[in-house]
Amino acid sequence: MKKLITIMLIGTFSLSYAQSNYYNDYRRSITDVNWQNVISELVLSATQANQIYALNDRYRDYNSWNRVYVNHPDRWRNDRYVELERILGRDKYIKFKNRYYKGQNPVAVYNRNKNNDKRYKHMGKKSKVYKYKHGNGHHKK
Template sequence: MKKLLLTAFFIGTFSLSYAQSDYYNDYRRSITDINWQTVVADLLLSTAQANQVYALNNRYRDYDSWNRVYVVDPGRWRGDRYSELERILGREKYIIFKKRYYRGQNPVIIYGRNKNDYKKYRKEQEKYYKEQRKYYKKQNKHRHHGHDGDWD
């Protein structure tokens, strides 16, 4: 019985570390798949912005430093990284960045395409859009109520 439990423990540990390393490999590819010097030149980034992008790319130089932060939720790196990148570039340049380097798709989806996180992200996105539609319908209803057809 002890051998069975010990074997199950090792298999569980190995599969967890393997899953973690998949996330880390996606993280590294998100940096190495792009020529960041070209991004800086194409988007006409300031020296300060360029330095911030390079610092972001160098934040976790190895698996251990990355894993210390993302051990509990390894999929969180994508949201963290791209929200930080959007903050550095600014909204307009970030949209251009996504169009040029990710064919308009959210990088969170690109580096999570084959994982359950993609499904989770899509569900959250759908929920957000449903809530937005409800909000705008409610706003329009209140906005135009009592104006006798007079639109603002």
């Protein structure tokens, strides 16, 4: 019984941890862009600007976001950028994408970062195999 409870708690914790990572990506997709600059650079109408601000304010906190994306937390990427493309129009969306995502699909950018845990990135350079293969190790004669 104790093992079952422990497994359930671990599963719940890891699911909520994964969910919060997706939510953090969602928030960064809003905060990493200076939307006032986007609006002025792309010469957007007042209606388009208001729609972008409404899109950015759609989920003000984790709970409101989680109610929508609890079963498919990675779906936010596609939903957000399809909506953004609808607001901007195809041509202005491509300009936005080229400026802020170097021409890459923003969905792919956030998907690529999903499994790229920076906490462990430095570990490869410290391993003996890495040093041997890359010539960074000190070989004693």
